[in-house]
Amino acid sequence: MSSDIPETTDQLRTVRIEDEMEQSYIDYAMSVIAGRALPDVRDGLKPVQKRILYSMGEANITSNAGHRKCSNIVGDTMGKYHPHGDSSIYDALARMAQEFSLRYPLVDGQGNFGSVDGDPPAAMRYTEARMSPVGEEMLADIDKETVDFQANYDDRLTEPLVLPTKLPNLLLNGSSGIAVGMSTNIPPHNLGEVVDGLIRLIETPDCTVSDLMEDVQGPDFPTGANIVGRSGIYDAYTTGRGKVRVRAEIEIEESEGKIIVTELPYQENKARRIKRIADDVNDGTIEGIRDIRDESDRDGVRVVIELKRGANPDVVKNQLVKHHLERTFSIIMLALVDGQPRILDLKQLLKSFLDHRRDVVRRRSQHELDEASERAHVLEGRLLALENTDEVVEIVRNAEDRSAAKTGLKSAFDFTERQADHIVRMQLGSLTSLETEAIEDEYDDLTVEIERLETILTDESELLGVIKDELCEIKANYDDDRRTSIVEDVGTVTHEDLIPEEESIVVLTESNYVKRMSLSTFDAQHRGGKGIIGTKLKDGDRVSTVFHASTHDYLLCFTNHGQVYQLKTYDLPKMGRTARGKSAVNVLNLASDEDVTAIVNTDAFNGDQWLTMVTKQGYIKRTPTDDFNNILSTGIRAVSLEEGDELVDVTVTDGSGDVLIGTEGGCSIRFSEDEVRPMGRSARGVNGIKLTDDDRVAGLVSVVDDDNTLLTVTEHGYGKRTPLEAYSPQSRYGKGLVDIKTTERNGGVVALEAVSEGDDIVLMSGDGQIVRTHANEVSVQGRNTMGVRVMKTDGDDRVSTVDVVPE
Incomplete structure (x- = not known):
């Protein structure tokens, strides 16, 4: 068969099959790493999450608008920006609406979006959604040339490479994902603590991770519970890897002979955990339990464990913690930095966000400066025309058409094309003295605004001051109390530890x-x-x-x-x-x-x-x-x-x-x-x-x-x-x-x-x-x-x- 191949062809080349497979697998791996599984360090989003939010923003499905069918949102996202299966898009949309998954949900859902019992969301034709106020902050100022755009998959539209978020979303909501040969597992954090850490980094750039930990105490899970000890937190924040023990919140009602679980570890399946406890009780692994009831409702978790007469509640509690109510959360703070996966410590994560905000605020300020300068330029011409109203009116009235009028104005007063065009389009009502005063006030305000924007662009301290002020505003609007407590680690769980x-x-x-x-x-x-x-x-x-x-x-x-x-x-x-x-x-x-x-x-x-x-x-x-x-x-x-x-x-x-x-x-x-x-x-x-x-x-x-x-x-x-x-x-x-x-x-x-x-x-x-x-x-x-x-x-x-x- 080799004799059938033309000797002169330049479209064929000989390669070793193992080399071709290796290169193809590397290309596939990088595609998964950069385009699917790992979050961007700047906005903390994976591509599908970014595209969902951008699509909702384009459709004006904001927190003030009515809820829209999730099937509509998924269809728009899939047709315009994310050419993958609808189930993967809907799963990502639903997770952004789950209060037990995200510390600060980016989507406001209406309908059944799943539960801590592992129940899946209802079909997308039954659920509705809109952006939450926090989700809107992810898109703030996107129309002011704050981020770069790229062509979508079929070159019909453009989409942002990253969102110009005001929120340090990667730390606030965390992220988890498995790529080829690597994975990430970043826990959620408290907004107020992270903002305080960012402000400390702005004010003291040479601060250490230990200094930042005075503000950022540790993960703050949406489901609450307790982190046992700080050593795992310290390891994660200093090296990017660590393990923390997360223990359920447990109350003992001795007079009633009950143990009540009110908070479960993050990502724990409540129904499955209750079943496993019941299995251990039936097998005799755990003694002293008479009955288990799930009394949870929309207000929170409440699992009631009734004890047998004479059972020691502290001992039973210890057995539950040892076997069921404590789990290890492995932290791997891996994210994409300039398109490359990197494991980052706490300071590097915060600094990456500040660098992103510095770029966004600078580009926004330049955009606003350009607009303000353009408007001031127009107003300068208008004010000059108002000073010479009679001459301007005479030129316009004697001109054969608008083009001749603009030429006459430019010749008489040295107006630019933009100024002349604006003057020609002025209405007679704008020649009143009251209108003139309003234009003068607007011009004065623009002059001050231009000066402020120019200062931001030329003075780094002013730029950082703007970032700091916006962070303080974010904290004032969205800060809440820490849900996860950090308790002392006294070593291996024994009876004495919990009694x-x-x-x-x-x-x-x-x-x-x-x-x-x-x-x-x-x-x-x-x-x-x-x-x-x-x-x-x-x-x-x-x-x-x-x-x-x-x-x-x-x-x-x-x-x-x-x-x-x-x-x-x-x-x-x-x-x-x-x-x-x-x-x-x-x-x-x-x-x-x-x-x-x-x-x-x-x-x-x-x-x-x-x-x-x-x-x-x-x-x-x-x-x-x-x-x-x-x-x-x-x-x-x-x-x-x-x-x-x-x-x-x-x-x-x-x-x-x-x-x-x-x-x-x-x-x-x-x-x-x-x-x-x-x-x-x-x-x-x-x-x-x-x-x-x-x-x-x-x-x-x-x-x-x-x-x-x-x-x-x-x-x-x-x-x-x-x-x-x-x-x-x-x-x-x-x-x-x-x-x-x-x-x-x-x-x-x-x-x-x-x-x-x-x-x-x-x-x-x-x-x-x-x-x-x-x-x-x-x-x-x-x-x-x-x-x-x-x-x-x-x-x-x-x-x-x-x-x-x-x-």
């Missing part, structure tokens, strides 16, 4: 039910009251322990068996006053006859300290706190106990003070802590107090400040405060002194605590009544006294446990 620190009251029962309640639930009241219900008990159960802790505290829980367990307060279920609680086996691996008798907050640990323990039979020991750093989920041994003995109380000591042991029979002994040598965890301890046959230890107090008082409370609700200095130090293992009279009225001692004047005390009875009162409500009395009523108990009910809430 507010709250002072809580924790209740345990003899049947090992446990719960926590907000301390604010219980207002302080006068001593001697019955209090309010603090927990609901099953038949035969009684309260064994109550203590105060913050939700973020790590707690060591010591049991009567001498074991110690570790837990976080927020791991305990939060419930109302009338709730029974949850079985403690879910958080503590307790034996059936094992009760928590003492709680120690590890936040109290500070350097060389000891955990000092006392048993029911009067043994005491000290063990370094470091021995309790690694506690297994099954607990570890804290003290060895003889048969029939139990661990009663534990406190943190520093080795420099005294300890005081109190008994159920009302005796107490105070001695120096250093009389008890440090021991390991497996030790039993040494004798602390001599007990009578029927007496038992009730509690242990660390004496570090004699200004405090010793609070003693008995089972029938009586108590007193006694200055600690009233308890003279003795040697260890003595009988001690009488602390309080344990008469039939008082009953035995149930608790001893060191308190100061500003502390509160919380008392709880075995039947679940709870009282919170100020420590200073309890009178100060000497040793060996009866005390006063602190809590009223009914029938067989008895005070079970006491805890102190520090001032």
Whole structure:
């Protein structure tokens, strides 16, 4: 077949097929990059968006005009400027009208333009649109030769290469697109912040990106939500690439047992996300959710998540955030600069827009100067004619035709062709004195305007001043509040990250039910009251322990068996006053006859300290706190106990003070802590107090400040405060002194605590009544006294446990 090809032809050339394919693919790639997928750094628009807005402007579909059928807009755009499929044009038009996609929509839509549930817009024959006020700003001054034009696809019309926008649209509305071998993903921003950054750049051209970030805080998504941390923002603004974590806005209604999501991350499909949450609930990945309802409307997102009874709302919230309500937004600030794709930092983006505005304002000023100069030139001739009205009228009247009249005027007064033509066309009414005054005023105004325009064109500072003034006007017209909050990044999402620190009251029962309640639930009241219900008990159960802790505290829980367990307060279920609680086996691996008798907050640990323990039979020991750093989920041994003995109380000591042991029979002994040598965890301890046959230890107090008082409370609700200095130090293992009279009225001692004047005390009875009162409500009395009523108990009910809430 090669012999059939003429040897003399110059229309054929031999190329390697791989070279041809490579060049063809490069041409295709550049066509996609420049003509379809990437935005121009100046106006922030892709070609299809620019052509839609320009077509709407040409058709006068402005914000003051009526809405026009989208099919009409799409048809005009496709027929005149964008020879591609109508679906791609309509998709771009619809997106510019979506308030959940653009921070400042460029199109005002009427009809169904889609939703955050992923619903597509209605067909273009059903929807209508017009430019929004912000969209009109994109076309401002386009008729004043502010931008270059090019021929459209069939050379019938011309279209702008770029729009002369007054708005930094690329940052305001962002952009996303995938080209060949590259992509862009620029997030939306707040108009006021971006304008402030532009003004800073105008006033301080050598400012850094860090300086600009004082104004431009970070992305501001139309759907709100929260950006976690600033490191990703800083990376994006300094290098053009970064990743930010966007977390939903979540509210907890504890009283209703609900979690409510009011804002979702940008570009999140709400319906799909709700379905995936429901799937995880059904699979058991997320626990504690009873029902999910979508109550969203036109006013915003509202997803209601109802919790099961007893579920910890903070834990459920944490699971939702970890699996569903937080996503990463990857920022790639890539745009076309002089037709070439470039990754830009924040300063380069702002500077590119300012350079564009500088060119637009300069060209607009030149256009306006030309028009003003032309008009002034005409008025100069007109004023000269008015000064010589008789002669001008005589020349015109004696001329054979208009052409002769113009020739005569140019010869007599040296008028230009433009001036002579205007004078010939003047009406007689313009020769009045009032008309002459109006022309003189207009000429004076034009003279001032020409001077202003010439100054703008010759003085760079004046030019920048105009840009600055217009930016301030844009901000005044369109600025609004930031929708996306920037919250502190505390690292990996854990329970603690999302749980507010709250002072809580924790209740345990003899049947090992446990719960926590907000301390604010219980207002302080006068001593001697019955209090309010603090927990609901099953038949035969009684309260064994109550203590105060913050939700973020790590707690060591010591049991009567001498074991110690570790837990976080927020791991305990939060419930109302009338709730029974949850079985403690879910958080503590307790034996059936094992009760928590003492709680120690590890936040109290500070350097060389000891955990000092006392048993029911009067043994005491000290063990370094470091021995309790690694506690297994099954607990570890804290003290060895003889048969029939139990661990009663534990406190943190520093080795420099005294300890005081109190008994159920009302005796107490105070001695120096250093009389008890440090021991390991497996030790039993040494004798602390001599007990009578029927007496038992009730509690242990660390004496570090004699200004405090010793609070003693008995089972029938009586108590007193006694200055600690009233308890003279003795040697260890003595009988001690009488602390309080344990008469039939008082009953035995149930608790001893060191308190100061500003502390509160919380008392709880075995039947679940709870009282919170100020420590200073309890009178100060000497040793060996009866005390006063602190809590009223009914029938067989008895005070079970006491805890102190520090001032």
